[in-house]
Amino acid sequence: MPLRVLFVNPSPVRGGAEEILIGICRGVDPGRIRPTVACLVDGPFPDDLEAAGIPVVRLRAGRLRQAVKWAATVRRLSSLARKHDLVVSWQVKGHFYGTPAAYLARRPAAWWDHGIRPRRGEPRYWPDGILPKLLPVVAVAADSHAAALPIPGAVGVHPGIDARPYIDAATERVAARDELGIRAADTAIGIVGRLQPWKGQHVFLRAAAHLAERPDTVFVVVGDAIGGFSATYPASLRALSADLGITDGVRFTGQRTDIPRVLAALDIFVHASAAEPFGIVIVEAMAAGKPVVATRGGGVDEIITDEVNGLLVDYEDDRGLAKAVERLLDDPALATRLAEAGRTIAVERFTPENMVEHATQFFERAARKGNP
Numbered sequence: 111m112p113l114r115v116l117f118v119n120p121s122p123v124r125g126g127a128e129e130i131l132i133g134i135c136r137g138v139d140p141g142r143i144r145p146t147v148a149c150l151v152d153g154p155f156p157d158d159l160e161a162a163g164i165p166v167v168r169l170r171a172g173r174l175r176q177a178v179k180w181a182a183t184v185r186r187l188s189s190l191a192r193k194h195d196l197v198v199s200w201q202v203k204g205h206f207y208g209t210p211a212a213y214l215a216r217r218p219a220a221w222w223d224h225g226i227r228p229r230r231g232e233p234r235y236w237p238d239g240i241l242p243k244l245l246p247v248v249a250v251a252a253d254s255h256a257a258a259l260p261i262p263g264a265v266g267v268h269p270g271i272d273a274r275p276y277i278d279a280a281t282e283r284v285a286a287r288d289e290l291g292i293r294a295a296d297t298a299i300g301i302v303g304r305l306q307p308w309k310g311q312h313v314f315l316r317a318a319a320h321l322a323e324r325p326d327t328v329f330v331v332v333g334d335a336i337g338g339f340s341a342t343y344p345a346s347l348r349a350l351s352a353d354l355g356i357t358d359g360v361r362f363t364g365q366r367t368d369i370p371r372v373l374a375a376l377d378i379f380v381h382a383s384a385a386e387p388f389g390i391v392i393v394e395a396m397a398a399g400k401p402v403v404a405t406r407g408g409g410v411d412e413i414i415t416d417e418v419n420g421l422l423v424d425y426e427d428d429r430g431l432a433k434a435v436e437r438l439l440d441d442p443a444l445a446t447r448l449a450e451a452g453r454t455i456a457v458e459r460f461t462p463e464n465m466v467e468h469a470t471q472f473f474e475r476a477a478r479k480g481n482p
């Protein structure tokens with residue numbers, strides 16, 4: 111009998127955590143796992159899940175702090191949970207609904223969080239209070255984060271991506287560059303991700319300013335403030351590039367839905383986050399065959415080996431970042447060697463098949479733990 115798994119998804123929009131959810135639901139062997147996704151909020155991501163043929167229940171949960179609505183949603187979820195063998199709550203918000211619903215329905219519960227951060231002072235620190243003690247089993251995206259959690263048995267399940275679209279998009283390079291205002295003679299250095307301070311786009315711009323003297327170099331910032339976070343950060347980035355006097359060399363593309371094509375337009379990929387939970391976009395850039403410069407820490411250390419498939423620098427070290435980019439600009443053979451090693455790792459290690467198999471084993475283990 112396949113395991114009937116009810117996922118509780120809090121997000122209306124698609125980011126890294128949602129890529130993983132949809133990838134797992136699409137990829138699981140129906141003989142082992144039958145997924146249903148209960149979506150707390152409506153939006154494009156629930157639509158994408160449905161378009162991918164995954165059963166979706168839309169709950170329109172309202173806000174967490176509305177106690178009456180919260181209780182009604184938990185009740186609805188618990189009656190859904192009774193028709194399933196396991197409840198897997200996605201992210202912190204999913205946990206506030208999914209875990210009580212599982213307890214009410216007397217079903218085993220698991221929690222999946224893409225980016226639990228173990229230390230205070232970081233952008234999303236781990237709450238050290240009572241919550242961990244109430245926890246069922248937990249999976250996060252990086253082994254280092256799992257090891258740092260105060261929860262025995264927490265595991266890391268590395269995300270995996272389908273590399274094919276990133277490889278194939280190479281044929282669209284010229285058209286994509288044209289669209290982004292990158293000339294044939296330009297070297298395009300890009301950063302891709304939600305615009306949020308901890309993602310370090312301001313560090314990228316400061317590094318760009320150190321490289322501004324180099325001719326025919328453009329800097330591409332891809333992404334926007336999504337999900338209601340850091341709404342003023344995009345404007346502050348534009349102001350920063352004006353202050354640094356680099357506006358002409360910087361392209362802000364906004365949020366894109368064609369990342370394989372955008373990556374095809376770039377020559378060097380930069381990732382500048384603080385202790386990134388994982389950084390799926392790094393694997394995407396490696397699949398696209400781009401040399402990577404990234405900030406060390408968190409999940410990044412599990413993707414990039416310094417000097418082998420990328421160059422690592424410290425967070426907020428804009429001079430170090432500029433120097434690493436400069437090494438790639440000055441040494442095309444180094445850039446090619448790192449990019450080739452990166453593509454091999456993306457294609458062989460961070461596959462959807464590996465992710466789905468590890469996730470399936472995690473769900474099976476969680477279900478065996480029995481009722482809470």
Ligand code: UDP
Nearest residue numbers: 125126127303332333365366369389390391
């Ligand atoms: N992404 C996108 N459009 C954008 C910027 C980012 O589709 O304009 C995608 C990116 O390709 C990646 C995901 O959003 O698949 C970000 O995942 P990651 O793990 O790098 O970061 P997260 O957003 O989960 O913190």
